Amino acid sequence: MAMGTVVSTGSTGGAGGPIRPYGDTTGDGMVQLSFTLPIKHSKIAEGAAVQLANKMGMDPALVVHAKQMGEDYTFFVVYGRVNHLVDPRAVEVVERDYPLLSPQEANAAIKRTLRRRLVVVGGCIGTDAHTVGIDAILNIKGFAGEKGLEYYRELKVVNLGAQVSVPELVEAAQHEKADAVLVSQVVTQRDAHLLNTREMSAAFRESYPPHKRPLLIVGGPRFDETMAGDLGVDRVFTRGTTPGDVASYLVHRMTERKAG
Amino acid sequence: MATTTRARRPRGKLDLDPATVRRARSLARKVGRPIVRIAQQHTTVSVERATLRLAGLAGADAEGTPWVNRLVDVVRADVGLEHGVALPVWDALRRAEGGDLREVAAKASAGSVRFRLPEGQDAKRARTAAGRAVGSGIKRIDARRTERERLIRRIGDAPSKPWIYLIVATGDIYEDIPQAQAAAREGADIIAVIRSTGQSLLDFVPEGATREGFAGTYATQENFRLMRAALDETSKELGRYVRLTNYASGLCMPEIATLAGLERLDMMLNDSMYGILFRDINPIRTFVDQRFSRQVHARAGIIINTGEDNYLTTADAVDAAHTVTTSQLLNEYFAKEAGLEDWQLGLGHAFEIDPDIPDSFRLELAHAMLARDLFPDAPLKWMPPTRHMTGDVFRGYLLDGFFNLVGALTGQGILLVGMMTEAVVTPWLSDRDLALQNVRYVMNAAGNLHEDFRPEPDGFIADRARQVLGETIDLLDKIADEGSAGSGAPLLEAIADGTFGLMKRPADKGKGLEGVAEKARDYWNPATEILQGE
Numbered sequence: 107m108a109m110g111t112v113v114s115t116g117s118t119g120g121a122g123g124p125i126r127p128y129g130d131t132t133g134d135g136m137v138q139l140s141f142t143l144p145i146k147h148s149k150i151a152e153g154a155a156v157q158l159a160n161k162m163g164m165d166p167a168l169v170v171h172a173k174q175m176g177e178d179y180t181f182f183v184v185y186g187r188v189n190h191l192v193d194p195r196a197v198e199v200v201e202r203d204y205p206l207l208s209p210q211e212a213n214a215a216i217k218r219t220l221r222r223r224l225v226v227v228g229g230c231i232g233t234d235a236h237t238v239g240i241d242a243i244l245n246i247k248g249f250a251g252e253k254g255l256e257y258y259r260e261l262k263v264v265n266l267g268a269q270v271s272v273p274e275l276v277e278a279a280q281h282e283k284a285d286a287v288l289v290s291q292v293v294t295q296r297d298a299h300l301l302n303t304r305e306m307s308a309a310f311r312e313s314y315p316p317h318k319r320p321l322l323i324v325g326g327p328r329f330d331e332t333m334a335g336d337l338g339v340d341r342v343f344t345r346g347t348t349p350g351d352v353a354s355y356l357v358h359r360m361t362e363r364k365a366g
Numbered sequence: 367m368a369t370t371t372r373a374r375r376p377r378g379k380l381d382l383d384p385a386t387v388r389r390a391r392s393l394a395r396k397v398g399r400p401i402v403r404i405a406q407q408h409t410t411v412s413v414e415r416a417t418l419r420l421a422g423l424a425g426a427d428a429e430g431t432p433w434v435n436r437l438v439d440v441v442r443a444d445v446g447l448e449h450g451v452a453l454p455v456w457d458a459l460r461r462a463e464g465g466d467l468r469e470v471a472a473k474a475s476a477g478s479v480r481f482r483l484p485e486g487q488d489a490k491r492a493r494t495a496a497g498r499a500v501g502s503g504i505k506r507i508d509a510r511r512t513e514r515e516r517l518i519r520r521i522g523d524a525p526s527k528p529w530i531y532l533i534v535a536t537g538d539i540y541e542d543i544p545q546a547q548a549a550a551r552e553g554a555d556i557i558a559v560i561r562s563t564g565q566s567l568l569d570f571v572p573e574g575a576t577r578e579g580f581a582g583t584y585a586t587q588e589n590f591r592l593m594r595a596a597l598d599e600t601s602k603e604l605g606r607y608v609r610l611t612n613y614a615s616g617l618c619m620p621e622i623a624t625l626a627g628l629e630r631l632d633m634m635l636n637d638s639m640y641g642i643l644f645r646d647i648n649p650i651r652t653f654v655d656q657r658f659s660r661q662v663h664a665r666a667g668i669i670i671n672t673g674e675d676n677y678l679t680t681a682d683a684v685d686a687a688h689t690v691t692t693s694q695l696l697n698e699y700f701a702k703e704a705g706l707e708d709w710q711l712g713l714g715h716a717f718e719i720d721p722d723i724p725d726s727f728r729l730e731l732a733h734a735m736l737a738r739d740l741f742p743d744a745p746l747k748w749m750p751p752t753r754h755m756t757g758d759v760f761r762g763y764l765l766d767g768f769f770n771l772v773g774a775l776t777g778q779g780i781l782l783v784g785m786m787t788e789a790v791v792t793p794w795l796s797d798r799d800l801a802l803q804n805v806r807y808v809m810n811a812a813g814n815l816h817e818d819f820r821p822e823p824d825g826f827i828a829d830r831a832r833q834v835l836g837e838t839i840d841l842l843d844k845i846a847d848e849g850s851a852g853s854g855a856p857l858l859e860a861i862a863d864g865t866f867g868l869m870k871r872p873a874d875k876g877k878g879l880e881g882v883a884e885k886a887r888d889y890w891n892p893a894t895e896i897l898q899g900e
Contacts (some may be wrong), residue, residue: 142796171797176548181796267646269567281879291565293581327789345757 124191135187137164142181147174155182163188181235200331202351204358209258211351216260219361220285226255227279227320228288228354229266232302239326240290242263243349261353271298272302272309279320280313286321291329299326300337307338321359323352378739379820380831387740390835393842394695398645400855402703405657408650409889411569411881413658414451415437415776417893419628420503421496423467425572425585433471434621435570440474444481447883450891452500454665456492457484462697467499483888491889504665507616507627511667514630516716517598518607524555525606526743526813528748528773528781528807535560535792537579539589543596548795550600551803556633556780558611559593566616566645567877570776571625581792585612590629609633611671614659615641617651617878623659627666632779634663634710637673638700639693643866644676648876649858660704661897671780672697675716675749677866682752683718687733688837689866690715694737695838696857699745705897708743712780716749717769719859725826732830735821750784762786770808770857775816781805834841841865 129136137271139159152169159167164186171183205311207215216224225229228244244265245254256263264282279287289306291299303324310319334342341355377384393719415434425818426432439726441451445539458479459470473479485494524530534545544559565572576584590612597608609632614623619636626634638656641647663670674690674697681689684822694713701711715737719726737746750769755762773781783801785793793801821827845860855873864870 140796142794174801176551179795181799268644269564269646296580298580343617 122194124165124193126191127188133191136185137188139164139184139186140182141184141194142175142179145181146178146181147172151180152182155180155184156264159184159186162189164187198332204355206350207354207357209253209350209353212357213258213260217355219364220260223260223262224286224356224360225262225282225284226286226288227264227266227282227284228290229270229275230268230290231270231272231275231306232291232293232298239292240267240288241353242345243288243290243325245332252350254349255353256273257349258353261356264268272306275306276309276313279310283322285360286323288352289322289324291324291326299328303337303339311338321356323355325352377744379735379816380739380828380837380892381547381823382736382832383741386835386839390691390695390740390839390842391699393839393846394692394699397842397844397857398696398699398703400856401653402657404650404767404858405654408654408882409450409891410445410620410651410654410878410883411435411438411447412440412618412620412655413891413894414441414447414603416624416658416662416741417450417452417500417891418467419621419624420507420893421467421499422503424573425468425899427472427475430573432570432573433468435473436475437467440462440479445483446886448886448889449483450889452496452892453484453489453492453890454481454494456499457482457488460488460491460495490518493892497892497895499842502661502898503624504896505630507624507662507666510627510630511665512607514607514632514667517601520887521601522606524609526776526809529555529609529745530558530802531558531611531747531780531782532798533558533560533782533793535582537562537581537583538577539575539583539592540577542583546593547596547600549798550604552799553806554608555606556609556611557593557597558633558635559583559585559589561613564801566613566641566647569617569878569881571618571621579856585623585625587629590625590631594630597642611635614663614670615673616645617641617647617655617881619652619655619659620662623662623666623668626668627662631668633669633671635673636657636663636670637693637714638697639861639866640676642861642871642876646871646876648879648882649861649871649873651876651878651882654882656700657704658894658897660701660706661894664707664710665704665897667710669710669780670701670743670748671712671890672714674714675718678716678718679753683716683720684723684729686833688727688841689732691736691740691834691838691867692864694741694840695842697798698741709745710743711736711741711744712747713741713744714747714749717751717765717772717784718749718753721751721754721765727772728826729830730768730772731775732821732827733834734772734778735827735829736774736834738778740835746777747782748776748778748782749782750788752788755784755786755788757790759786759790762788766801767804767808768806771812773814774808775819777816 126135127137144153145147146348152172154168156167159255167184169182169184172180174180201302228240230240243254244256244263264338291302307322310322322339323341324339327345329342329344331342415438418434423434438451441454446456456482462470530553532549534542536542543560549557558584562582562584565584572584572586574586575588576586594610597610601608611633612631614634614636636659641652673694677686677689697713717730719729751765763786769784782807785797785801787797789889845856846857848856858873862872
């Protein structure tokens with residue numbers, strides 16, 4: 107999987123039972139794969155490509171395109187059939203466990219339970235200068251047609267921007283009396299996003315008594331939603347998250363805290 | 367009316383009103399000039415370090431701190447930065463008798479030299495010696511420029527425009543080299559080595575060949591030298607001169623520009639406001655450093671690439687189109703003031719409009735055509751989509767094709783090759799190969815389409831271009847007006863209140879501020895003197 111891209115379309119029929127990939131006929135199991143082998147193009151190279159596809163479970167596998175790149179590499183596109191069944195019932199995902207609120211509903215809920223504005227401090231930590239993610243969530247401009255958190259009347263948003271150090275973030279959170287801290291991490295070279303997030307959560311654990319600590323939320327395209335516990339944060343948001351998702355989560359947790 | 371229009375030759379494809387264009391330029395000058403004045407009144411630690419680098423001071427101490435940093439820090443502690451370091455340093459050098467700059471730097475960091483401001487004959491001698499030493503560095507830059515011209519003549523230049531620009535970014539210079547050579551063989555005319563994330567915030571230039579970087583490779587003199595040598599070899603093999611690009615941005619702009627000149631780099635990223643807006647570097651620091659670095663680039667025959675594409679990664683590409691044009695006009699003003707010529711201005715713009723909005727392609731074409739018509743003699747650097755590359759590589763490949771088509775239609779000089787795997791992985795070998803096939807197909811199929819294509823004078827594209835130019839003038843007007851109240855530098859106030867890219871950057875905040883000093887009346891810098899032809 108590391109060397110190629112598998113693209114397939116799953117049939118959603120069958121009332122949640124096991125399924126296989128769908129090309130143009132139910133149950134045909136057709137998938138498409140592309141990859142490069144470090145070998146000159148020849149009949150042998152194409153045979154090697156078929157061999158790889160076979161080993162990956164594609165049988166029969168058809169090399170539909172092979173092109174030599176430079177002296178020593180060949181790019182292949184392979185179509186073929188897999189026999190594997192996948193069972194959606196056995197898949198584990200993090201489903202949204204809170205109601206999705208409109209900005210009006212979120213504002214009303216904050217007003218009712220907190221009786222003050224909810225304070226959110228956000229930024230990109232470490233050397234990450236990619237503010238695309240945090241800006242999409244925080245800036246009034248928003249993302250995917252939804253306005254960002256700055257648009258919510260009952261939210262006070264402090265966007266620290268790019269390359270914020272962890273101590274600066276903690277200090278800003280304390281100074282602003284933050285209810286929640288949002289951190290975005292786009293750069294993932296050498297797992298920088300994981301290292302930075304752990305450093306951040308550790309710093310907050312050290313600087314706050316457990317029940318006073320702001321909610322820690324981290325987001326970025328390469329995070330795994332199930333890793334929140336491991337990273338020491340309350341929630342991980344990944345690709346496709348909209349400001350509304352984040353606002354609804356904040357309201358849910360804050361009102362929950364208040365009730366508990 | 368129609369007959370008179372047909373009688374004269376239209377200006378560019380859009381036939382922009384020359385009075386409006388003149389007005390845009392004069393507003394840019396009005397906004398830019400106070401900034402140049404501020405730049406002239408200040409120096410920075412990096413400008414002073416660059417001066418020492420020109421005089422040949424290289425290398426670092428055992429802890430990896432460059433000698434130029436050591437020396438400037440001690441001189442500053444002894445006599446301040448406001449006079450420039452040249453006189454105190456060459457005065458100490460003369461007194462040390464027979465030592466060289468590195469010895470003086472070593473002694474200075476050990477505390478065994480005290481610096482003073484020489485007077486009378488001492489000052490005169492120090493001045494002569496400093497002038498000679500720095501002058502020989504500038505002669506080396508001149509020699510590298512001549513060498514480039516000779517190589518291009520002998521080996522041959524890139525066969526056609528746009529020049530194909532490909533990126534390598536492994537973090538390890540010894541991995542970068544074979545990748546860069548492979549990319550050149552595959553068709554790249556320009557290789558850019560992306561810097562390690564965060565280098566822009568280092569207030570020193572790392573030393574030596576480096577193998578560890580985050581999302582890029584450190585810009586160091588040795589890395590520059592190694593890569594240029596490797597590409598010279600490949601250029602000879604391919605029969606065309608392959609250009610090398612790096613980044614003169616961040617806190618060490620002047621030094622990196624100097625190293626680029628000394629090692630014959632060919633293009634440098636160098637934006638007038640990028641560091642301020644996106645890296646939170648102090649505005650004064652940036653403008654001072656930028657001016658010096660551009661003077662060096664001008665001398666070295668280096669083409670600069672500005673960073674307007676960045677605005678569109680944070681703001682909406684339709685709503686903020688005029689901020690790109692505004693920045694291009696400001697970059698042009700600052701560049702020319704620093705001595706750069708039109709052929710050296712790779713003004714930036716990008717294909718970043720949301721593909722889901724209606725007429726997005728026509729809007730892109732209008733914006734690109736506006737840049738082309740406003741800056742007919744500048745190469746222009748056209749940047750591929752990033753923001754709306756979703757991970758759907760198939761759709762991304764199509765978007766990149768449309769991006770290439772706009773590039774072909776508007777005669778872009780420098781085309782950064784878009785990768786369908788943008789936002790997914792750092793480009794694989796096959797991604798690069800497919801991306802180049804995309805470029806080649808479009809250039810081959812439609813490279814001359816511009817000969818047949820002229821937008822309707824009152825059509826959507828021409829209207830949109832005029833609208834963006836109008837909004838640019840409004841924005842420049844608004845900025846110019848802001849100054850009447852405050853510091854006399856309206857642009858600084860506009861930057862402080864978030865006019866660009868929505869980020870607020872006050873002139874008295876930001877990284878690197880402590881490295882700025884207001885020049886004393888007796889400030890002297892032999893490099894500036896030579897570069898400005900004083």
